Amino acid sequence: xxxxxxxxxxxxxxxxxxxxxxxxxxxxxxxxxxxxxxxxxxxxxxxxxxxxxxxxxxxxxxxxxxxxxxxxxxxxxxxxxxxxxxxxxxxxxxxxxxxxxxxxxxxxxxxxx
Amino acid sequence: xxxxxxxxxxxxxxxxxxxxxxxxxxxxxxxxxxxxxxxxxxxxxxxxxxxxxxxxxxxxxxxxxxxxxxxxxxxxxxxxxxxxxxxxxxxxxxxxxxxxxxxxxxxxxxxxxxxxxxxxx
Numbered sequence: 001x002x003x004x005x006x007x008x009x010x011x012x013x014x015x016x017x018x019x020x021x022x023x024x025x026x027x028x029x030x031x032x033x034x035x036x037x038x039x040x041x042x043x044x045x046x047x048x049x050x051x052x053x054x055x056x057x058x059x060x061x062x063x064x065x066x067x068x069x070x071x072x073x074x075x076x077x078x079x080x081x082x083x084x085x086x087x088x089x090x091x092x093x094x095x096x097x098x099x100x101x102x103x104x105x106x107x108x109x110x111x112x113x
Numbered sequence: 114x115x116x117x118x119x120x121x122x123x124x125x126x127x128x129x130x131x132x133x134x135x136x137x138x139x140x141x142x143x144x145x146x147x148x149x150x151x152x153x154x155x156x157x158x159x160x161x162x163x164x165x166x167x168x169x170x171x172x173x174x175x176x177x178x179x180x181x182x183x184x185x186x187x188x189x190x191x192x193x194x195x196x197x198x199x200x201x202x203x204x205x206x207x208x209x210x211x212x213x214x215x216x217x218x219x220x221x222x223x224x225x226x227x228x229x230x231x232x233x234x
Contacts, residue, residue: 050224051224056218101179104160104162107159
């Protein structure tokens with residue numbers, strides 16, 4: 001199984017400041033045939049299911065604000081929120097869909113400083 | 114817009130069977146581009162993909178090794194839904210269970226509302 005490891009486990013950032021979360025996979029999730037990374041990011045608020053933010057490592061899902069961006073390739077990825085808003089308080093997960101079983105990171109709890 | 118509506122009991126007895134259903138609106142369980150998944154979430158195990166069913170000229174299933182032998186995911190084309198059965202449950206199976214669509218080029222894009230299932234006598 002591909003193990004996904006996020007850091008940090010929790011993060012406190014001031015409103016309007018940048019927040020960055022990293023995710024490392026135990027093996028590459030890059031498809032060499034089309035140069036796409038099978039890596040997604042989700043946001044989960046209390047009592048709600050996860051919400052897809054980004055797929056193919058850097059493609060924002062429909063309706064996701066452009067302050068959210070994803071980057072990275074191979075085994076190392078980053079989710080960046082360029083200017084933190086109050087509504088961004090949540091737990092964030094990365095997930096690989098390169099090969100089954102499809103695995104998730106342990107989550108990063110993002111709070112306001 | 115696509116929606117998934119889960120139903121089923123929130124309590125299961127040890128050694129018995131956990132059964133949940135996911136009704137689909139706005140898409141079709143027989144879609145040739147989607148897969149229909151069950152994922153659970155618990156404090157001890159985090160988010161754990163359990164398995165999927167999908168149609169590509171015929172029906173396929175894949176299951177996580179952690180639950181293989183105890184799990185069955187089945188489509189119901191007449192009701193446009195799919196179901197989860199997990200046998201011989203133990204307290205370790207206590208979790209929030211989600212039904213989830215993987216839509217075409219994207220990954221897990223549509224989630225059900227979640228069902229908290231507690232395994233207890």
